[in-house]
Amino acid sequence: MSVYIVMVAAECAPAAKSGGLGDVVAGLSRELEIRGNAVEVILPKYSGLHYSEIWGLAPSHEDLWVPWYAGAVRCTVWFGYANGRKCFFIEPHSAANLFGRERLYGYADDAERFAFFSKAALEFMGQAGKRPDIVHCHDWQAGLVPVLLREQYGAVLAEQKICYTIHNFRHQGTSDEHVLWATQLGRPDHFLDADRLGDDFRYRGLNPMKGGIVYADFVTTVSPSHADEALYGDGGSGLGRILKEHQAKFRGVLNGVDYEVWNPESDPLVPARYSAGTAERKQADKEALRDRFWLRKTRSPLVAYIGRLDEQKGMHLVHHALFYTLDLGGQFVLMGDAHHHDRINGHFWHLKDYLNDNPDCHLELGYREELAHLIYAGADLLIVPSMFEPCGLAPLIAMRYGTVPVVRATGGMIDTVFDRDYSGRPPAERNGYVFHHTDNRAVESALGRALRLWSARPPEFRELAANCMRADYSWARPGAEYLDIYRGIRHA
Ligand code: GLC
Numbered sequence: 001m002s003v004y005i006v007m008v009a010a011e012c013a014p015a016a017k018s019g020g021l022g023d024v025v026a027g028l029s030r031e032l033e034i035r036g037n038a039v040e041v042i043l044p045k046y047s048g049l050h051y052s053e054i055w056g057l058a059p060s061h062e063d064l065w066v067p068w069y070a071g072a073v074r075c076t077v078w079f080g081y082a083n084g085r086k087c088f089f090i091e092p093h094s095a096a097n098l099f100g101r102e103r104l105y106g107y108a109d110d111a112e113r114f115a116f117f118s119k120a121a122l123e124f125m126g127q128a129g130k131r132p133d134i135v136h137c138h139d140w141q142a143g144l145v146p147v148l149l150r151e152q153y154g155a156v157l158a159e160q161k162i163c164y165t166i167h168n169f170r171h172q173g174t175s176d177e178h179v180l181w182a183t184q185l186g187r188p189d190h191f192l193d194a195d196r197l198g199d200d201f202r203y204r205g206l207n208p209m210k211g212g213i214v215y216a217d218f219v220t221t222v223s224p225s226h227a228d229e230a231l232y233g234d235g236g237s238g239l240g241r242i243l244k245e246h247q248a249k250f251r252g253v254l255n256g257v258d259y260e261v262w263n264p265e266s267d268p269l270v271p272a273r274y275s276a277g278t279a280e281r282k283q284a285d286k287e288a289l290r291d292r293f294w295l296r297k298t299r300s301p302l303v304a305y306i307g308r309l310d311e312q313k314g315m316h317l318v319h320h321a322l323f324y325t326l327d328l329g330g331q332f333v334l335m336g337d338a339h340h341h342d343r344i345n346g347h348f349w350h351l352k353d354y355l356n357d358n359p360d361c362h363l364e365l366g367y368r369e370e371l372a373h374l375i376y377a378g379a380d381l382l383i384v385p386s387m388f389e390p391c392g393l394a395p396l397i398a399m400r401y402g403t404v405p406v407v408r409a410t411g412g413m414i415d416t417v418f419d420r421d422y423s424g425r426p427p428a429e430r431n432g433y434v435f436h437h438t439d440n441r442a443v444e445s446a447l448g449r450a451l452r453l454w455s456a457r458p459p460e461f462r463e464l465a466a467n468c469m470r471a472d473y474s475w476a477r478p479g480a481e482y483l484d485i486y487r488g489i490r491h492a
Pocket of ligand 1: 019020021024167168222255389390391392393
């Protein structure tokens with residue numbers, strides 16, 4: 001039986017993306033469509049959308065009036081295809097200029113911006129006659145969707161079931177009761193109760209992520225291990241208690257990777273294409289990467305870091321991994337964006353300046369998707385020393401390109417990367433190097449073993465890389481799991 005799903009999210013790659021959220025919304029939607037389901041995605045119409053990636057963009061609803069504070073805001077809803085996905089973009093016409101800004105997030109009124117977006121998405125579904133089987137919303141930005149749907153749109157959207165996926169517990173969007181007045185929910189004493197939207201750690205704080213957990217029919221996070229960390233450790237960033245209350249409807253579902261986008265056999269963004277059987281061609285991509293960044297060509301292993309430059313990602317350990325690699329005669333390439341963090345941004349600009357003339361290292365500050373492809377293909381190892389990592393897509397992409405991940409055992413990386421020397425798995429399933437602690441010596445223990453294997457035992461390193469390429473982290477399995485969840489809540 002085919003299912004009709006409307007996704008509500010702040011990102012969908014390639015139209016709008018700041019991190020893994022955008023990839024996951026796009027990849028899951030595509031997989032669900034391949035399996036014969038109908039998917040539509042509702043997004044804000046940021047002025048920073050990647051317009052060149054959106055096909056046939058045109059207004060589809062001119063006069064959507066969304067109730068807001070004591071009045072209403074007029075919106076235009078646009079429609080277009082982003083990488084084949086059907087996307088609706090909500091553009092409010094108000095003096096607050098909610099989405100006509102340079103960045104997606106990082107503004108003082110973020111809570112209000114996305115409360116508006118959540119309400120507008122429901123108003124749009126109501127007025128446009130959209131009656132999906134499932135409303136699937138993502139992260140704190142859409143946390144109010146389940147709340148508003150049940151509290152205000154219950155009569156119009158009575159049959160709709162709601163799945164809520166949390167990609168990052170660290171960002172909960174907590175603000176205060178003005179959001180209740182803005183959305184016309186009102187009744188602060190009722191809604192700010194600790195078992196509804198009331199934040200456990202901020203007096204009179206309103207926590208939209210908590211609201212999503214309480215009101216959704218099913219809640220997921222992006223790996224089984226992270227679900228455990230959220231329930232039993234501090235992975236829930238304070239939401240552990242409420243998750244335990246709602247444990248019966250909570251589960252970890254491992255993300256997939258869109259193997260259409262990330263495929264070394266057909267990737268138009270890498271000069272030499274290869275598969276597990278022709279992995280020796282990867283060497284040509286390594287040379288191309290060195291050419292691109294003016295790295296010298298010697299026989300040495302190349303270690304990469306790709307990702308947001310953010311406390312979550314273990315910046316002090318990335319820093320150490322860079323110098324440790326250089327010390328052991330390797331090369332290091334880093335690419336990432338530190339947009340929101342002046343201190344981290346400053347640190348890496350300083351470092352880039354300091355290492356400017358080093359022929360074994362390159363820092364690319366700012367994220368560029370097409371360069372990411374070349375780096376995944378050209379590197380031998382990928383370091384991911386995160387403090388916490390709900391899923392971690394970078395190691396999964398790396399493996400697809402035969403690039404061996406060196407990761408900290410946290411969240412989704414516990415479920416996906418198995419240490420070559422110490423894992424209890426059969427040798428053919430071992431696919432990387434794992435460390436546990438958050439200090440320099442921990443990084444060295446894993447990265448050192450990886451670099452030594454590369455230098456001293458090339459055939460064994462190649463075998464490890466082949467194990468990586470054989471692993472299946474496509475959307476096939478998680479796609480089926482989400483359909484199972486949808487089926488379950490529809491027939492509950
Ligand atoms: C967030 C998490 C990351 C996860 C991604 C997609 O960015 O930090 O671990 O892979 O969402 O779910």
